Amino acid sequence: MKKMSRFLIFLFFCLPFSFVEPQNNGVRNGIAIFHVGVILDLTSTVGNVTDTCISIAISDFYKSHPNQATRVVTHTRNSKGDAITATTAALDLINTVRVKAIIGLDSSVGAEFVAYIASKAHVPILSLSPTHSSISSTQVPYLIRVAQNDSSQVKAIAAIIQAYKFKELSIIHDDSPIGSALVPSLTVALSDVDAQVSNRTILPSMENATIINNSLLKLKSMKSKVFIVHMSPSLAASFFLNVHKQGMMSKGYVWIITTAIADVMSYMEPSVLSSMDGVIGVKTDVPETKSLKKFSIQYQKRFKQNNRKLYRPQPNIHALQAYDVMFLMAMVANKVQPRFNDKNSLSPPANEKENRNVSDLFDNGVSLMGPKLLETILAARFAGLSGEIQFIDGQLKSNTYKIVNLLGGSDRTIGYWTPGVGFSKTLNQNDMQKHYSANDDDLASVTWPGGSKDTPTAITLTVGVPYKTGFVEFMNASHDNYTNSWKVTGFSIDVFENVMYGLPYKYDYVPYQINGAAAGNYSNLTYCVYMKQFDAVVGDVTIVADRSRHVEFSQPYTEPGVRMIIRDENLTNRLWWFLGSWSKDLWFTTIAFFLPTGFCVWIFERGKNSEFQGPLSQQLGKYLSFSFSISVFAHKEQLESNYSRFIVSLWSFAVYILMGCFIANLTSMLTVKNLQIDRVTGFVGYQNGSFVHDLLINDLGYHPSKLVKLSTIDEYASALRNRSLSAIYDEIPYIKVFLARHCSEFTVAGPTYQAGGFGFVFPLESPLVSYVSQRVLEFTERNTKDVEGKWFGTHSYACYDTSQNDNTASSQQLHFYSFRNVFVTVGVASALTLCLSLLLIWYVKVQNKMPVYLIR
Numbered sequence: 107m108k109k110m111s112r113f114l115i116f117l118f119f120c121l122p123f124s125f126v127e128p129q130n131n132g133v134r135n136g137i138a139i140f141h142v143g144v145i146l147d148l149t150s151t152v153g154n155v156t157d158t159c160i161s162i163a164i165s166d167f168y169k170s171h172p173n174q175a176t177r178v179v180t181h182t183r184n185s186k187g188d189a190i191t192a193t194t195a196a197l198d199l200i201n202t203v204r205v206k207a208i209i210g211l212d213s214s215v216g217a218e219f220v221a222y223i224a225s226k227a228h229v230p231i232l233s234l235s236p237t238h239s240s241i242s243s244t245q246v247p248y249l250i251r252v253a254q255n256d257s258s259q260v261k262a263i264a265a266i267i268q269a270y271k272f273k274e275l276s277i278i279h280d281d282s283p284i285g286s287a288l289v290p291s292l293t294v295a296l297s298d299v300d301a302q303v304s305n306r307t308i309l310p311s312m313e314n315a316t317i318i319n320n321s322l323l324k325l326k327s328m329k330s331k332v333f334i335v336h337m338s339p340s341l342a343a344s345f346f347l348n349v350h351k352q353g354m355m356s357k358g359y360v361w362i363i364t365t366a367i368a369d370v371m372s373y374m375e376p377s378v379l380s381s382m383d384g385v386i387g388v389k390t391d392v393p394e395t396k397s398l399k400k401f402s403i404q405y406q407k408r409f410k411q412n413n414r415k416l417y418r419p420q421p422n423i424h425a426l427q428a429y430d431v432m433f434l435m436a437m438v439a440n441k442v443q444p445r446f447n448d449k450n451s452l453s454p455p456a457n458e459k460e461n462r463n464v465s466d467l468f469d470n471g472v473s474l475m476g477p478k479l480l481e482t483i484l485a486a487r488f489a490g491l492s493g494e495i496q497f498i499d500g501q502l503k504s505n506t507y508k509i510v511n512l513l514g515g516s517d518r519t520i521g522y523w524t525p526g527v528g529f530s531k532t533l534n535q536n537d538m539q540k541h542y543s544a545n546d547d548d549l550a551s552v553t554w555p556g557g558s559k560d561t562p563t564a565i566t567l568t569v570g571v572p573y574k575t576g577f578v579e580f581m582n583a584s585h586d587n588y589t590n591s592w593k594v595t596g597f598s599i600d601v602f603e604n605v606m607y608g609l610p611y612k613y614d615y616v617p618y619q620i621n622g623a624a625a626g627n628y629s630n631l632t633y634c635v636y637m638k639q640f641d642a643v644v645g646d647v648t649i650v651a652d653r654s655r656h657v658e659f660s661q662p663y664t665e666p667g668v669r670m671i672i673r674d675e676n677l678t679n680r681l682w683w684f685l686g687s688w689s690k691d692l693w694f695t696t697i698a699f700f701l702p703t704g705f706c707v708w709i710f711e712r713g714k715n716s717e718f719q720g721p722l723s724q725q726l727g728k729y730l731s732f733s734f735s736i737s738v739f740a741h742k743e744q745l746e747s748n749y750s751r752f753i754v755s756l757w758s759f760a761v762y763i764l765m766g767c768f769i770a771n772l773t774s775m776l777t778v779k780n781l782q783i784d785r786v787t788g789f790v791g792y793q794n795g796s797f798v799h800d801l802l803i804n805d806l807g808y809h810p811s812k813l814v815k816l817s818t819i820d821e822y823a824s825a826l827r828n829r830s831l832s833a834i835y836d837e838i839p840y841i842k843v844f845l846a847r848h849c850s851e852f853t854v855a856g857p858t859y860q861a862g863g864f865g866f867v868f869p870l871e872s873p874l875v876s877y878v879s880q881r882v883l884e885f886t887e888r889n890t891k892d893v894e895g896k897w898f899g900t901h902s903y904a905c906y907d908t909s910q911n912d913n914t915a916s917s918q919q920l921h922f923y924s925f926r927n928v929f930v931t932v933g934v935a936s937a938l939t940l941c942l943s944l945l946l947i948w949y950v951k952v953q954n955k956m957p958v959y960l961i962r
Contacts, residue, residue, distance in 0.1 A: 138176045140439035143199035145192050145210040148184040151373045156428040158408055163432035176443040178436050196220040200227050206475055209431055210234055221249035228476025230483055232431050248480055251501045252431045257291040258504040259365050262388045262523040264295035269546040270561050271609045273873045275332035276305040285337050302873040304330050313344045322352045329565045332360040339370045343378040350381035357556030363387040369423045379515040384555030390423040391506040398491050423492055430490030438482045442475060513553050521549035566612040570631055570640035573619035576818035577840055579897045580646040583617035592617055597897040601663050602644045605881040627795040632657050632867050642868050649862025650797050658870055661879040662863025663886055664839045668798055671834045671841055673826050674853040687772040689921040695929060703757045706940050753936050760932045788832035791816045791825055798835050823848050842906040843898055849905035
């Protein structure tokens with residue numbers, strides 16, 4: 107508000123010195139006069155061209171409409187490219203000349219100041235400035251923007267960046283309102299296509315060769331070689347001449363210019379245009395019509411006569427828009443003017459005092475014609491020379507943009523961009539996509555700076571890779587002493603290059619080593635990205651929360667998790683492996699019950715059954731064989747005693763239970779290995795440099811003195827074979843590779859501990875992260891057996907998968923405690939039967955009363 111007040115005070119003192127143009131505001135020869143103000147920068151080529159087109163428009167209108175009752179009279183003022191001068195001229199036109207409308211004001215600042223004044227006086231302002239204004243149509247309803255809004259082109263620029271897959275770029279603009287106003291909306295549009303603005307260079311709007319050259323030297327040293335340039339045409343001419351001198355218009359560079367430059371290229375000097383070979387531009391499209399061709403001939407004659415030094419063969423979009431808006435004004439004047447006469451066309455000022463203050467500058471009456479005039483202008487819709495003229499919320503409707511490629515001093519159309527459609531090679535409806543297109547296939551081929559037909563590799567990424575001696579299938583960095591260069595190969599490299607295929611990047615792989623040894627662990631390596639030592643890290647780097655504080659990871663491209671490797675203790679390799687189904691106490695108890703049961707039967711049958719008769723040695727053999735034959739139900743002896751039958755039946759039932767469980771558990775042990783181990787005692791190993799070291803200490807509770815570093819597959823196998831380590835903890839991808847070589851000797855055990863899997867490392871907020879993550883998902887969903895088979899073998903993961911399936915269940919030894927009720931029942935029953943038998947025998951012998959068959 108302070109700046110506004112100072113500006114208005116300045117205007118108050120300037121107005122007494124402004125010129126007054128005497129005129130007749132009434133009727134001339136029976137024709138109503140409609141006064142229109144024109145404010146242009148007549149010191150510029152564009153301003154002169156615009157002034158000529160306005161003159162031609164008035165002439166053409168009245169040639170085709172000779173019987174009009176209203177005649178438009180223009181009052182031209184030269185703004186000299188200065189906002190204050192333009193505003194002073196506008197105030198003079200409104201307050202003194204009493205114009206009904208003002209055309210021009212190609213400066214957005216001037217247009218905004220005047221818009222407030224004009225809205226109060228109800229005088230429409232038809233601004234030719236393309237710069238987006240911060241004020242809305244509700245604040246200044248009488249401001250009509252005739253040129254397309256600058257911000258409407260940002261989606262076309264973003265589509266170019268997306269089509270050629272540029273992910274990092276710089277924006278170069280001047281410090282004028284035209285240069286700065288576009289940047290916020292452009293940055294948002296670029297962010298929407300996952301492109302990052304790595305640098306923003308601001309040049310002074312007044313040409314300064316030293317500042318331009320210093321800025322170019324800085325830009326030349328940057329990794330990104332993609333530049334978007336948005337500045338005034340005069341500054342752009344000097345800028346690109348210096349770009350060419352600096353050698354930055356060569357192969358590998360990408361230059362994209364906005365409409366601020368592309369729309370006025372026809373007015374630039376040939377030397378400037380020749381220095382811009384290979385530049386891509388977004389240019390407002392002008393439909394080629396018969397009316398346009400006719401006008402071009404007329405324009406050339408008129409402009410050549412009036413401005414020989416500034417003569418250019420073709421009018422640009424600004425000239426055509428000026429023609430259309432003046433033609434529109436003549437049409438509107440004829441509709442509105444007859445309804446108002448000169449006496450009632452302007453209400454008297456509220457303050458007619460002789461001494462006026464600053465506030466009186468804006469109190470010079472209100473145009474009664476203004477509302478109707480504004481309504482008629484906004485409702486207009488017709489096909490002009492510049493295209494369709496239609497206003498939406500006080501802004502010209504956005505039309506199509508041409509994508510041009512400069513070559514040989516002229517621009518070549520390589521395609522079109524249309525809102526809602528995107529790119530198309532022609533504007534034929536049959537050629538335009540049904541869905542939005544941002545694909546370079548819908549553009550013609552481009553000749554880039556340096557004459558290259560290939561899309562420039564805009565950035566060379568410095569990619570850090572781990573330096574290691576083990577598990578080189580994932581990452582192997584070897585030094586060639588002859589060429590003094592590094593060769594980097596491995597599964598991770600192949601995945602990365604598959605994912606990045608099609609992006610304009612080159613990769614400079616740098617092993618993380620010092621004097622042939624790793625310079626640090628993997629956490630140190632990822633931190634180098636945060637410190638900007640590397641642009642990315644590629645390798646078998648695990649996604650860990652602690653590392654994610656400083657960098658961003660892509661989606662994992664391997665299976666996540668940590669497991670334990672142990673010796674495969676195959677039961678069949680042991681001599682008495684089949685005894686493992688029962689515990690020792692169960693074996694001893696069962697054997698202990700066989701013998702007493704056989705003894706009881708022998709007691710009951712010895713005196714009555716002939717099969718249990720004979721010498722003592724024969725009876726002993728019969729006793730032992732009968733005892734153990736019961737276990738497999740193989741006894742053939744006929745039992746005579748009811749007591750024997752009862753004990754044998756009861757014990758057979760118990761044996762049936764025991765043998766059924768024994769066979770079932772033994773079968774389970776042959777198919778399901780007992781490997782569900784949470785942790786092991788003794789020394790355990792881990793891979794050198796891995797985060798697993800911290801996992802073992804912090805999460806699993808191992809003491810550091812129990813941990814042993816290992817590096818290679820051979821070290822893993824040797825440590826487990828000689829039992830110097832009880833187990834080795836490592837990530838699943840490494841385990842799969844290890845088991846592919848040693849499937850028969852070792853196996854996985856225990857639960858899976860969560861880990862993030864292998865991912866690619868990028869700086870925080872890197873635009874590559876979302877793209878790479880998407881491509882990683884696509885890669886992992888596709889058949890990746892070719893890449894895996896190349897590094898790990900065709901059946902590399904088969905052994906791990908088998909081990910994993912084997913551990914889905916477990917078998918446990920059977921213990922005495924589980925069958926205690928069986929043994930107690932059989933034991934008690936056998937003891938009671940024996941006691942009862944002995945008691946009855948004693949009773950019969952003593953009393954001799956009971957029949958003998960009762961004790962049988």
